[in-house]
Amino acid sequence: xxxxxxxxxxxxxxxxxxxxxxxSRIVVVKLEEKQTAVKDLRLxxxxxxxxxxxxxxxxxEKVAEYAVSSFPTVFARGAVKGEEPKIVELTVTREKLSxxxxxxxxxxxxxxxKRARKALGEELGPxxxxxxxxxxxxxxxxxxxxxxxxxxxxxxxxxxxxTEEGLKYWLELNESDLYAQVPDRIISLFNEKQEERxxxxxxxxxxxxxPAKPVKYALDPGPLLEEEGWVKRFHPGIWYYLQPYTSLLRxxxxxIIEKVAKPLGFQEVVLPxxxxxxVARKKGHLSGIPSEMLYVCEPGSRELSxxxxxxxxxxxxxxxxxxxxxxxxxxxxxxxxxAQCEPFYELFAGETVNLDNPPIRLYDRxxxxxxxxxxGLRSLERLTAFTRIEIVYLGKPEEVAEIRDRLVxxxxxxxxxxxxxxxxxxxxxxxxxxxxxxxxxVSRKIVxxxxxxxxxxxxxxxxxEWLEIANASVHYDKYVDWFNIKERKGREVWTGxxxxxxxxxVYAFLARHGFNAxxxxxxxxxxxxxxxxxxxxxxxxxxxxxxxxxS
Numbered sequence: 001x002x003x004x005x006x007x008x009x010x011x012x013x014x015x016x017x018x019x020x021x022x023x024s025r026i027v028v029v030k031l032e033e034k035q036t037a038v039k040d041l042r043l044x045x046x047x048x049x050x051x052x053x054x055x056x057x058x059x060x061e062k063v064a065e066y067a068v069s070s071f072p073t074v075f076a077r078g079a080v081k082g083e084e085p086k087i088v089e090l091t092v093t094r095e096k097l098s099x100x101x102x103x104x105x106x107x108x109x110x111x112x113x114k115r116a117r118k119a120l121g122e123e124l125g126p127x128x129x130x131x132x133x134x135x136x137x138x139x140x141x142x143x144x145x146x147x148x149x150x151x152x153x154x155x156x157x158x159x160x161x162x163t164e165e166g167l168k169y170w171l172e173l174n175e176s177d178l179y180a181q182v183p184d185r186i187i188s189l190f191n192e193k194q195e196e197r198x199x200x201x202x203x204x205x206x207x208x209x210x211p212a213k214p215v216k217y218a219l220d221p222g223p224l225l226e227e228e229g230w231v232k233r234f235h236p237g238i239w240y241y242l243q244p245y246t247s248l249l250r251x252x253x254x255x256i257i258e259k260v261a262k263p264l265g266f267q268e269v270v271l272p273x274x275x276x277x278x279v280a281r282k283k284g285h286l287s288g289i290p291s292e293m294l295y296v297c298e299p300g301s302r303e304l305s306x307x308x309x310x311x312x313x314x315x316x317x318x319x320x321x322x323x324x325x326x327x328x329x330x331x332x333x334x335x336x337x338x339a340q341c342e343p344f345y346e347l348f349a350g351e352t353v354n355l356d357n358p359p360i361r362l363y364d365r366x367x368x369x370x371x372x373x374x375x376g377l378r379s380l381e382r383l384t385a386f387t388r389i390e391i392v393y394l395g396k397p398e399e400v401a402e403i404r405d406r407l408v409x410x411x412x413x414x415x416x417x418x419x420x421x422x423x424x425x426x427x428x429x430x431x432x433x434x435x436x437x438x439x440x441x442v443s444r445k446i447v448x449x450x451x452x453x454x455x456x457x458x459x460x461x462x463x464x465e466w467l468e469i470a471n472a473s474v475h476y477d478k479y480v481d482w483f484n485i486k487e488r489k490g491r492e493v494w495t496g497x498x499x500x501x502x503x504x505x506v507y508a509f510l511a512r513h514g515f516n517a518x519x520x521x522x523x524x525x526x527x528x529x530x531x532x533x534x535x536x537x538x539x540x541x542x543x544x545x546x547x548x549x550x551s
Contacts, residue, residue, distance in 0.1 A: 037194035038166075040145035041187065044088070045109040046100040046138040049117055052131040055094045059128065064092040066124060067099075067116070074119045075101075075112045085112035098138075110140070110173075110183050135175040140183065143168045144190060152193040154186055207450065209424035210416040215457045217514030221507060222379030224515065229533035229540025237373065237384025243531035245506065249387065251527045252419075252505045253365060256389055259418065260410040261363050264403060266391060270366040271343040274334040279346045282482050285338055294370045294384075295332035336370035340390035341497045348394065349483040355491050359395025359403065369501075380503045381467060391472075391498040394485075400474050400494040401446050407472045407498050411452045415469075420521050421512045422455040424466065430473050449473040454508035469505050472498040 055063060067090055076084040085103035092098075099116060103109040113135065121131040145166040154160075156177070159170040169190075173182060225231045230245035241249060257268075274296060280286050285293060300306060310328050313321050337343075344362065353360075369388045393403045408425055415423040430449035450473075453466035474496040479485070487493050513520050517528050533540060 037149055038144045038146045038191050040165075041105045042102070042143040042145065043104075043109040043183075044100070044102045044139075044141040044143075045113055046089075046098070046140075047113045048136040048138060049097045049099065049113075049120065049132045050134045050136065051096055052133045053129070055092075055130075059130075060092050060094060062128070063097065063120075063124065063130070064090070067092065067097060067120075070119060070123065071099075071112075071116055074115050075107060077107070077115075079107040083107075085109055097132075108183070110178050113137075114178060135178065137173050137175065137178070140171040140173050141168060142171065142183070142187065146194075149194060152190065154190060156182070156186065203427065203429040205427045207425045207427055208412065210412070210422050212462070213420065213422045213512075216512065216519060217510075218457050219514075220379070220458045221510035221515070222381070225380060225510070227541050228515070229535065229542070231380065232539070235384070237382075239380065239383070242534050244529070244533065247529050247531055248509070248524075249502050249506050251524055252509065253387075253389060253502055254527075255414060255418065255523070256500055256505075257363070257365070259414045260407060261389075261391055263410065264361060264406055265358075266361040266363045266393075269362045269364055271337075271340065271364040271390070273337050273367045275337055275342050276334055277332065279342055280335045280338075282349075283339075283342050283345065283479075284482070285335070285342075289338070292372050293338050294336045294372060296334040296336060297329040297332050300328045300330055337367070338369060338371060339497070339499060340364060340367075340369050340388050341392050341499075344390075344392040344497070345479045345483040345485070345495065348485045350486075352486045352488050353394065353493060354488050355396050355493065359393055359399045361391075361393045361403065363389060363391045365389045379507075381507050383503060387502040389500040389502065391500075392495070393497070394493065394495045397446075397476075397492055397494045400496045404450070404472045404474050404496050404498070408450050408452070411470055411472070415452070415454065418521065418523055419509060419512075421508055424453050424455075426451045426453060428471075446474060446476075448476075454504075454512070456508065456511045458511060467504060467508055467511075469508050470498065470500045472496070 051063075071087060071090075072084065075087075079085070083104055083106060085101050085107055087099065088102055089100040090098070097116075097120070099113065101109040101112045103112065117132040117135060124130040143163065143165060147166075149166045151160055151162070151167060154169060154171070156171045156173055157169050158172050161168050171183070171186065177183065225245065226233070230242060232240040232242060234240050277286065280293070304311075307328055310321070310324050313324055344364075365388070367387075368385045369390075370385050371383075373382050373384065391407065393400060395403070412423060412425060415421045427447050428449050428451050449471055451468045452470040452472070453468050455462060455466050456464075459465060474494055476494055477492055479495050480493045485493060509524075517525060517530065520528070
C-alpha cells in the first residue's frame with residue numbers, strides 16, 4: 001500500500017493515529033499576478049470530521065486505511081506537483097476522523113478538509129453506509145509571509161503575532177464558514193489592506209470648458225437663501241425647501257428631463273427607496289462606504305405593549321431617549337438610497353436580457369438620496385438628504401458608451417447655452433469604482449466617468465474648486481457580473497448611470513445669476529411663478545431687521 005513503509009500505527013481503544021506521514025516540507029507558493037506586500041502564504045488547519053454513525057469492529061482500521069491511501073491523491077487535484085496539501089496528523093476513532101493539514105496557496109488546507117469529507121461520503125457511503133455529518137474546526141492558522149507587513153484587523157481573528165517570516169493569524173471559523181469561502185475572502189482582505197488603496201479621485205482631466213462668462217453676481221448664495229426665507233434648516237444637512245426655492249428647483253428639474261433625458265428616449269420610473277442590505281452588498285457599498293450610508297431598523301414587534309417600557313420613559317422624561325429605543329429595534333435591514341440607482345441593477349438580477357432589443361433607458365426623480373457626508377455639511381451644496389434625478393441605462397457596450405457621451409453633450413448644452421452658466425466637463429476616477437473597492441480598470445479604453453462642473457464666481461479665480469453638479473458613467477460589465485445579469489446569447493452587457501443633485505443645480509444657478517429674477521435667462525423667467533416666501537413675525541431672519549407691520 002502507498003506510504004506503507006512510512007506509516008506509524010498507534011493503536012489503543014480502537015484509535016488509529018498517523019503522525020507526520022506525508023510531511024517532508026511545506027512548500028510555500030508565491031502569490032500570482034500583481035506585486036503585493038504579501039509574498040507567500042502558509043496555512044495550517046485542524047478539524048474533526050464527525051461520522052454519520054459509530055464505527056464497529058475493524059471499521060476503524062478500514063477508514064484509516066482508506067484515508068491514508070486516498071487523501072493524498074484527492075488533495076493533489078489541481079495542485080502543482082510538490083505543492084499539494086500535506087497531512088500532518090490523522091486520527092480515526094469510532095465517532096470521528098481528525099485531520100491536520102498544512103498547505104501553501106493553491107489547494108489550501110481548508111479546501112483539503114472539505115475534499116476529505118466529500119471523498120469519505122462518495123467512497124465509503126455505498127460500501128459501508130458511512131458519511132460525515134459535520135465538521136468542527138479545531139484551529140485555523142494562516143501565516144502571511146513578507147517584509148514590513150502591517151498588522152491589520154481581520155474578521156474572526158482571535159490572535160495575531162509577528163514571526164520572522166511575517167504575520168501569523170489564528171482564526172475562529174466553523175463549518176459554514178469553510179463552505180462560504182470565508183477563509184479565502186479573509187486572505188484577500190488582508191492582501192487588500194496591505195496595498196495602498198485609492199480612496200479619492202486621483203484623476204481629474206478637463207475635457208471641455210465653456211467660454212469664460214462675465215461675473216454677474218459675486219456672493220455665496222447659501223447664506224442669503226436662509227436669510228430671505230427661501231429655505232429653513234430642519235436638521236443638520238436637511239432643509240425645508242420653501243417658495244420660491246422649490247419653484248426654481250422644479251424648473252431646473254423639468255429642464256433636465258426635457259432637454260437631457262427625454263431626447264435620448266429615457267422613460268420615467270419610480271425605484272424603491274429602501275435598499276435591502278444584500279442589494280447594498282452587491283452594489284459594493286457595504287464593503288466600500290459603510291460609514292457614508294444611513295441605515296433603517298424595523299421595530300422589534302408590531303405590538304404596542306412590546307414598547308411599553310420605552311413609551312413610559314418618554315412620558316416620564318419628556319425626551320426621545322434614543323439609547324432606550326435602540327433596545328426595542330431589530331438589527332438594520334435596509335439602507336436609505338445612497339445613489340438611487342441600486343434597485344435598477346437588482347431589477348435585472350438573475351434575469352436574462354436580449355441585446356437584440358433597444359437599450360434600456362430609465363430615469364427616477366421620485367425621492368431623496370441620503371448620505372452621511374464624510375467631508376462635513378456645507379450650506380446647500382453638501383447635504384444629508386438631497387433631491388436627485390438618477391438616469392440609468394443598460395445595453396451593448398457601444399450603446400452604453402454612446403448614451404453616456406450624448407448625455408454629457410446635452411448637459412453642457414443646457415448649462416452653457418440655455419442657463420448661461422460657465423461649465424466644464426472633466427474625466428475623473430469614478431466614485432462607483434472606489435466605493436466598490438475597484439482601484440483601477442486599465443484594460444478599458446473608454447472613459448469611465450465624466451463630471452459636469454460649474455464655476456462659482458464667489459470662490460475667486462477659475463483655478464479654484466468648481467462644483468460638480470452632475471456626472472455620467474459607464475460601469476462596463478461590473479454590475480452585470482455582481483448582480484448576475486445574463487444575456488440570451490452570452491453577449492457582453494454594460495450598464496451606466498448619470499446622477500444630478502438638484503440642490504447643486506440651484507446653487508450653481510444662483511451663484512451665477514443672483515436672486516433678481518429680471519437678470520435670469522429667458523427660459524427660466526418664462527416659467528417663473530414668482531411666489532413669495534413664507535413669513536412669520538420671527539422668521540425669516542430678514543424679518544427681524546424690519547419693524548412689525550401695524551394691524
